[in-house]
Amino acid sequence: MNAIRTARQRARDELTREIKAEARRQVVAEGPQRLSLRSISRELGMASSAIYRYFPSRDHLLTALIIDAYDSLGAAVEDVESHVPREYIRARWQALCTGVRTWARQRSQEYALIYGSPVPGYRAPEETIAPASRVAMALGRLLADGWAAGELRPVQAPPLRPGLAEQAEHVATVIAPGVPREVLAQALIAWTQLFGMVNFELFGHLVGSADPADEFFDHAVDCMADLMGLPAE
Amino acid sequence: MNAIRTARQRARDELTREIKAEARRQVVAEGPQRLSLRSISRELGMASSAIYRYFPSRDHLLTALIIDAYDSLGAAVEDVESHVPREYIRARWQALCTGVRTWARQRSQEYALIYGSPVPGYRAPEETIAPASRVAMALGRLLADGWAAGELRPVQAPPLRPGLAEQAEHVATVIAPGVPREVLAQALIAWTQLFGMVNFELFGHLVGSADPADEFFDHAVDCMADLMGLPAE
DNA sequence: TCCTCTTTGTGAGCACTGCTCTTGACTTGA
């Protein structure tokens, strides 16, 4: 709106940032459930009630952190993928996957915040869905590029059930226009596979089987690439 | 040990059960984080401090619930799978998957308890790992049966990296003796895929794409069956 | 039976939490 914000506005923005920064520090250090508004206020040297001028409740503050986490993950994935030449579709997929995994391992508490079990009674608000879809968008672009270049092999899979065909068609229009629904159905599988593996690795469900998970992860990523019909190269 | 337990022992067992039952009711109704020892004691008409004679901490009570949840899921899956004739390998896989999904949808809070993000600083204790592996065991039996019957098709996948080959070999000896490691590597993928989908469905990450997820789920289950080389039938 | 020893329940209390509300001080724009 106005480039010249008032002093009050600037102070408000700064304090909002500081509160979020301290909150993130606590989440990273001790997990989302230990996040305490009172200890934030103590750390910032203000009264606990003052926090409520900036975030109406603990959940609102958590939501802000969630949005930031989605954005951070999206940016990280976009960044790592952008370093791969555009025409290497399979390499871009691999970069996307390792990007997600690396980010998740480095910032596991924030990952748990967005992909772990939601806080009870917590319903993801409207403003989270855009940042939440950045990773999916990256996958969509990659598929669209591969399709446009005529490099995707036909998928080997059972025919789509009608409802799924419709959903896949809708996803295609939003995320990868022109790409056939069969490809997007397989991409949905690959997508849930990716986060399923990262979840299991981070939450300890691979202990005793595929732990450490590096090679298993790479292997699965390859299999998913084949499932989507990505070119070998 | 002794069939004739003392009155004290019987009272103790009963109260332990009642505490767990009330705790489970609260978890089902409001989620794990709202579980409150004080409100349990209030509901049971006892002093809050008395609970600590039965569970040394809130986390210990949660662990007991987690074990019960694993056992309940394992039993449900075993039950639904046992109703399929032993020789229908693919149908057993499908039954296993829908068994997991159905249980998860019916008891979502308990599912979140075991497959959501772990409570902060919470480390899964030793006694959870046996009940936690019941679903994996069922998958192993199914593969072993299929292999013994000579019905598994050779898997179409990249060769295993050495570390993964070793891990798959180890999983095979524990869960599906005799079955080649290549099959178990694909089974690991199918396994993470299964829980990845259920996670995403329950935690709202499929909203806007594959929601409702029934057909997508069935499709993915089929694809995973193919990935493992299960017979068509 | 009596008399210890152990187990169990109680209630007060500590240190903490999210959140509300009143009160008084400050900034801002007309």
Add this chain to the structure above:
DNA sequence: TCAAGTCAAGAGCAGTGCTCACAAAGAGGA
């Protein structure tokens, strides 16, 4: 300059997990 709007502070409410000293009650040996 001055009313309107904004903000921080502090007290307070209702709740939490957990500890501890103490008093009943049961268990088992002499």
